[in-house]
Amino acid sequence: TPVPVITVDGPSGAGKGTISHMLAEHLGWHLLDSGALYRVTGQACLIEGVSWDDHPAVTEVARHLDVRFQVDEHGEVRVAYKGQDVSAAIRTEEGGRGASTVAAIPSVRDALLARQRDFLQPPGLVADGRDMGTVVFPAAPLKFFLTASAAERAERRYKQLISKGGSVSLARLLKDIEERDERDSTRTVSPLVPAKDAIVIDSTATPIEEVFGQVLQAVTESG
Ligand code: C5P
DSSP states (O other), X not given: OOOOEEEEEOOTTSSHHHHHHHXXXXXXXXXXXXXXXXXXXXXXXXXXXXXXXXXXXXXXXXXXOOEEEEEOTTSOEEEEETTEEOTTGGGSHHHHHHHHHHTTOHHHHHHHHHHHHTTOOTTOEEEEESSIIIIISTTOSEEEEEEOOHHHHHHHHXXXXXXXXXXXOHHHHHHHHHHHHHHHHHOSXXXXXXXXXXXXXXXXXXXXXXXXXXXXXXXXHTO
């Protein structure tokens, strides 16, 4: 029997990461944070002195990406590139820009495809990203697409960054999110669109616990 996979796609800040973590934990399944692979690729380019616009060089970086995910003693996922901890660097706004820039290169997406599918291991996988249900795991029996308004997503990201002691401007965040949405949904390869068979959940006015309740209900109903 095939290993089960549940896909969770959507724009940044829609609650995908949180929902995917909760679901993977609840089911005792593995978790693929595909955005982190693109973020590490962008970061690796900075480290290797490769410009994000140099498509052949970025593709080489993606192909040989020496990346490791490890849960630390606080239960946090640490991400290492060539043994160097890049967890904080990849979560910055620049990290997000780098990720979405390299993610628009078709050969980079190809280079990361097999690596993403390697995460499909028993007893199951929750796959978080933009094209999990459309490209990477198109045969997944259960697909979610989480969304929320850009303003709401910017607000959530703002609170998150402030609570971590950062200082950011809400207007700047909103602009970043809108630009990233635009890049992600208009690119020619794997644009951000819901799979035809995805369950779409808009969380603009719904607390995350309630969204998780809806997700769990669909999981239970799907058997
Ligand atoms: O999910 P996260 O915000 O970490 O993703 C960072 C960027 O990586 C996204 O803005 C998107 O451009 C890209 N990405 C992608 N396909 C995925 C996951 C992320 O293109 N499956």
